[in-house]
Amino acid sequence: MIAYTTALLFLIGIFASFRVSVRFDRLASFMVCLLVGATFWGFEQAALEGGEEILSFMWNSSPSGDIKIDIISNAYNYGLILPFFVITIVFIINNTIFRYEESRNNHNAVLLFNLVALIMMITSNNFVQLLSALFMVDILALFIVKDVEAYRRYILINIVADMLIFMVLTLINCRVDTLDIGEILLYKKEGGYLDFIAVSGLLSVFIKLGYWGFQVGLYGLRRVRLHRLQEVLFLSSPAAAIIILMKFHILWRSSFYYVPLLCVMSILTIIWGFVASVIYNDYKSKIIYWQLMFWALFVVLLNFYGFVWSENFTRLLLAMFVLQLALYGLYFYMRRRSQVIKMMLHPISNKGAAYTIGTIVTAMFVTISGTLTLLYNNTNRYYIWLFGILFTFTLSTTCRQLHFLFKKKMKYEVEAQSQSQSYKTLFFAILIVISYVLSLGLPYLKPTTWGFALAFVVLCFKNPLAFTYKLYKKQNLQNNDWGGHLYRLFALRPLVFAGRCLFVVFDRIVIEKGIISLSVSCGRCALRIFRKLHNSRIIGSILVIILLIALLYASFVQGERHV
């Protein structure tokens, strides 16, 4: 039952969040691995048994009804949770094997809490629960990223997305007067602002997925360590975006703008991902853009399948994950050099590892293309072709360099890695096991299954995009933060300018120079009259006596009138 799994994961997370000394860190991390593994096993058993159970308890009350915590266990949710669970476990294992973090255990805790938040999102049936979990995912991203500079842009853009979702849900809630996600279709009957809701919701999803135009958040993460980056790319905002899309597409798709917007933005993202991953020298940037391309395709595919999750989507997601891990391995063996151009100068020392990685990458190409072949029939095929071709080209552009590296003679002996060989073997073994599991049931007889893999291998030797390597040396292109500039130019500066103008106009001119100055002038004028009256006493006295007599007379006349 998912509720038990969630509770267990949460408890393990709490256990993992205790700080242990460096000596016992790996041991504690290993313990966490085992516990999470055991929980996964229990989860799998429950998934296989099937059945539906709902854990629901009241949290608070609102004018729209009770706010409940729901954890719904059904086959669909099991299927949806599975890939994220697997990815989390692999990251934890990875973290245990390699010394990525100063405190492995605490990092594991963050990953576990993140998984719990994702599960809460997946199983939620209530707006408040969904939003709480969504925001939690974003907050936990800070602990995953652990880099203030990198996180700044990420969270700023994500908070916009979160607020957009927040707004969409408040709008739905106000019309249908319920917090139940299952009843959102009632909104269609109530009508009003459906397009607004759809566009805002999609915008939020695009931001979280790092779609074209909104990639600055994820792109800003290129500063952080690669494993953290990959954790965010798979488990943080993009995962949350997918879940949101799956929950609300049913309502949003009623809008006229939904499909065009989704498709156009996905195509743009795939194309932009391709262009950016080709021109950037930075390895992490390439990894980000590959992932963004993948998410764009993934969303389109999900849309064509009506957001009905199936094992093919799990396979596709996990295949991409393994591919990314293999690319991480490459990075690791290149002594964590993030510039592709530098990788050329310092070739890889461990040929065995290099060939293993090459094989896994190719195998994952087979798996991805095989899965896409399975998904091919019910979809608009252009997307698959577009993605397949561009992705193969861009990945091979980088891997071609790697091919050179493998072949080149070593200029000098690379220092021995700090990790012992057995751990690395374990890492590869895990990748191979997952690759094997993923390859089960693929349509091997179909040419498309092998087509992309073959194209990839061929392109690694002879790539027509080789001319783009020249761009790697162009510092202006490589170091320029175009996205940031554009945001500053079109979003931040106009706001600051507007703020200053308003401040000057309303505070300085209208209030200070207008209202207050006017009041002060009136006061001064009154004082001047007053002083004149008092300084020229004789005239003043005569004047006031005349006024007094006039007043007395007026008073008498008025009295007579009343009488």
Next chain:
Amino acid sequence: MLEQIIYAMPLLVLFVGIGYFSLFEFRDNEVLFTFKITRLTLVMSFVFAVIFYNKPMIAGLVRANNYSLLFQVLLYGGTMTLLFMSRKWFAVMKESTHMFCYALLLSVFAGNLLITSRNLALTFGGFILLMLSNLLFLRKIAYKKENAINVKIYSISAALSVLFLIAAIVFLFEKVGSLDYVWLKLYFEENSFGIVSFCAVSVFILTFMFLLAIAPLHFWFTEISGRVTLPVFGYFMLVPLSAIWAGLIRFNLEVAAPISQFLRLFYIGVGLASVTLGAIGACSGKNMRKILAYSAVFHQGIMLLLMQYFTLHATDAVFEYLMVYLLAVWGACICLFGLKIRGEYLFTLDEFAGVAFRRPYIAAVLTIALFSMLGLPPLAGFWGIFRVTEVLMYHGNFYQMLYLIVMLMCMGFAFLRVVQNIYFENSHEVLDKSDKGTYVGLTAFIVMMVFMMCFPHYWIENLNFIAEGMH
């Protein structure tokens, strides 16, 4: 006859005191002695006044009741305080106290006449004596060259008003055949009257206003207040006000009530003028005493606004307002007596800079007194503004109230300047040590303030009772 003489004891004692000072002139170094005599006279007079509070000396001339007692208490209280606080000043300045005490007793005598009078002739007598004592204060005690013009204005105005008063008395006597308030009231109730009769009554009201320094007849008072010595300033703020108000209210209710419709616009006009000029005047200068003088003009303007209604409700509100105002003025004056630098009492706002750091208690009380005058709760002044608003709203005078709000803000600005100087500015001047009497007075002020705020029924309901008696 003996009985009447006994009932006249309060006045007789004062008369003896005045006579004593007229016959014997004391030397400059006999400060304590003159003050002792004055104090003794006042105490005895007050005791008799309290004992025979409801026994009129001559039934046709004066009316003695709880109303007169209330104002006598205020009159004697103010005078005693002034006497008590001024002693130090005279001791330090080595000024002659003879004329001060003489004029003070004369003023109290006149005040007693005004408070108890039910006859125009007696009121006239009260006016004459009060004008005379005022003149003594201005010419003999605090005379300065720069005050000459204002003293002249006062003297001329006083002389003119006396002439007009005589004319009015003669006219009314011819018309009514008596100067008794009751007969005058009956005359106005039962006969149609012309503008001359109206003017005759108005002359009395104007004289009251002149002595109260209600705008636009305030010129002499505000200008002089800013320049005279502190005891004289204290006199104008503490002594005559209660007596004149007692006379005005009684005159209003016992003589002018039948012509209330004819006076209403006049009261509104003068009240608003007073409020306006008082508020603006208070903002105009840096002289602390002038600010307080203008504030007196302002507050009396408010009371005059209430008097437009001639109802029990409004009279009651006037009583309450007067009480809380006098209490605040009393506190403020005591504070002024407690603040001096090298023997010189603080005068301008700049001199008040940083008083809070050196005399925190006095500064706090002065601030409380000023804020109380603005009617801010939880200070006793709240009751004043509360009742004023209540009466104005009861009669639906929304616009007058809104105007009053604007003017209250102006007045607030004037007081803020004082408070800002006291608390938020600093100066390195060393203040002289304040005597214990000041602190006793301030403590009494605070106790009364707390009492008036927390237990309003003790005094407000008694005032209601007195007001009911008046009607």
Next chain:
Amino acid sequence: MFNLLFVFMMVPLIGCMFAIMAKRNDSNAYFVSLFTTFSAIIASLLLFSRINYIGDGMQLKYSFLWLESMNIILTFGMDIFSLLMLLGIYISFAIGLVGLPEADRKNKTLQVMILLLLWLFTGFFAADDLVSFYIFFAGMLIPLYMAIGLDGNIRKKSTLYLFFLYNFAGILLLLFAIMIAFRFYHGNMLLREFSLIKMPMKVGLFVWGGVCLSFISRIPIWPFHYWISSISSGIKNPLVYIVTNLMPLTGLYGFIRFWQSAIADSMRAYVPIMVAFCLLTMLFIVLTGIARKQFLYKLFSYMTVYYLMFLLAVVLLSSIFLTDTLLMNIGYALFIFLIVNSSLVVLDLRLERESAIHKIEYKGVLAYMPKLAAVFAYFVLIAIGLPISSMFWNNFIIISALFNFSFFIGLVVMVAILMISIALLYELYLMRDLQTYATNNIEFSDLTRSEQAFFISIILILFLSFFNPLWFVF
């Protein structure tokens, strides 16, 4: 026998008496204030246990005849909403006192004024009739003015004048309004009866105009925001800042109490104007906040936006129905809002002081103080409405209600909240910038262990409220 509520109300006043008697130029008065504030917190927790949540209207009532001739019976009582507000205020005061710099702790007058304010706040939230409400509403002006003047570091005299005069006008307008009501009711009345008085349309306009203007004078609605914005931008004393920024709460609470039963017919036509001003102010203040560089000003913008959001909720929903549940949602959100604001003010002013001492740029200052940075970041995240306090889901419900009233209003509120949240977050990460830290080697005085424990306990209070806003009630 003394009523429990009466004793509760007297706690700050007794503390004030002690503070008056304390030595000058010593920290005695400060410790009296601290002790009184914590006593008041404990007393309020005790009161919570005596109050029935579901109970209708004010509870623990007591009243006494103050002035028979005018039929003035003062009535005091508490409901869960007002008690929650009071607890929030007490905690804010405690935060302000803890964050008070050493030098300011010796200012006895300030402590006396603060305790006086505490008493007035208590009376204000306990008041159930018109006169007592007015007295406590108006009474706050003097101690607040004194506190700001004494320790507000206000350079421009005119700012203080404006502050006083704006508020003074508001007070007089309220008096004006309630005295008209007196005429129609023939005496003092309970607050909830106010909106039910029948009066002619024109008179009603005067009454409600006065009431609204008086409450608005406390809430930073343009152009009335000027006093609070100009005061807030100058204050460097955390306690005074906190107290100043509690004033809008009194205006808001006034609207809640006066309009709880129904919105007056005479005012209905003018509500859109008020709403328009609220919305414009929101956008204006947010943009101004973005343009200004100080975090404190951004915090002021944030406060304004939230106060206005609550005000809109109260005003708009009163015209349809302000349910008890929604009112409680507003209360829960306000409770968190008050505490978070106070904490951020204290922490930010501390940062400003430290950066001024070490002549370090504001950018990256948090990097020098890791403990403070961690606490600060939590508070910012709570402030922007992330689900680590009950403010998150209460905001959801309030904004949803606003959307229900009008799409446009909801949208503007959301935009304002979004922009100010981004501004706060941006500033937070700007302050955590590590670039300057890398080049300097300066020892900053970070939070002490006890201060850290205090702020962590505050965070805990807020975090637990996420699960149950009244978790502390037993």
